[in-house]
Amino acid sequence: MSAVNWFKYAAPQTFYVLAGRWIPWLYAVAILLAITGVYIGFAMAPTDFQQGEAYRIIFVHVPAAWMSMVIYLAMAFWAAAGLVFNTRLSSMMAQALAPTGALFTVLALVTGSLWGKPTWGAWWVWDARLTSELILLFLYIGFIALRASIDNPLRADRAAAVLAIVGAVNVPIIYFSVRWWNTLHQGASINMSSAPKMATTMLAGMLVMALAGWIYSIAVALVRVRCIILERERHAMWVRQLEEVQP
């Protein structure tokens, strides 16, 4: 065990400085990873035998879909931590993650329909994964809308936390219900589970892009958390003494 006192950084004041120091590095790593991922995906990965060049959108689509789900869980985790331990910073993290999660969900939906047009011949198919992604977007919007409807930020934190927890419990149920509904209603138009094995370079490209998505999400969440800290703690002495807020 290291002797670092992690709880020190649970205070917005110390975290503000720490996050400020991390953000440029995170951005740099995210950009480097994204460039590498795009290079692997578009220059190195072979053309798909069945889908031609259209499949290359998966290098954006799949990482975006992963991120949309991971961020919801992270958001629910921080919201729950804020509710249980009453730590201000946790709730701020949850608030900061929500727009990025919603963004990735929209990105996954848009790239999914762009891929669907040449592959399935339709912009939108009521496929189980597309539908559950759409419902995930509704959950994000609900979280953001509930926060926006309550003026008192502390009350908004806690109400949104209850919603995020209920949503997180519901996400697997929704996912499986949609999957069963899907298998009931339409014959498998395309079956990913029995699709031929993916080439290693394709998998590598996707993993690198997913990593870029992770680092990018952390970076923008930290930027947003810093803004939220400034906004909420604007009456605190340490904020007024910051260089960047001097007139």
Place this chain on the structure above:
Amino acid sequence: MAAILIEIVRRDLLLAVRRSADVATVLIFFVVVASLFPLAGNPDPVVLRNLAPGVLWVSALLACLLSLPRIFAGDYADGSLEQMAIAPQPLSLLVLGKIFAHWLVSALPLVLLAPLLGLQYGLQGEPLLVLVAALLLGTPTLSLIGAIGAALTLGGRGGGALLPVLVLPLYIPVLIFGAGAVVASQAGLEVRAYFLLLGACFLLSLVVAPWATAVALRIALE
């Protein structure tokens, strides 16, 4: 414990009887919405029979949604909710009583009326029975999950549109299993699995919802 539960249910039922027009409005809303679909589309009996499970379930969902704010709004406005929050009995138990009363007042009439609308849509025999049974098992879950949303939006600025945005996505599993049971029975398939899943949804929400609603109410009352 049981005494306070019965007392809460009795009180809420009494309040509902005194304002019986509110109860009737929800019921009429259900009938009106369900009657709109044949007018908007094709009144062909075969088409209607295919539409019936989805349309009737969605109509019931919307009617249930419409009545949700009433669970807590009145008690919040006149302060009795605060009395409940400081009562010696656990708030989640009182909440459970209120949810049960809401189901009796707002959802049970829908279930009883559903066969009539089902007949209008050309449902007969087993599918009609399955529709009523699925609604009977599914609507308590709707009341339970809806109570969380009603408590969360209490006293906020969200207006009428926020509650559906919060609650409807959470209703999707019940909708799928409930309507799925009717579709399966129309196709002559086994419906047991759907009822087991609806029952599982009910039990899970019975455990989670009163607790989450009580937490949300305490937040709203701060």
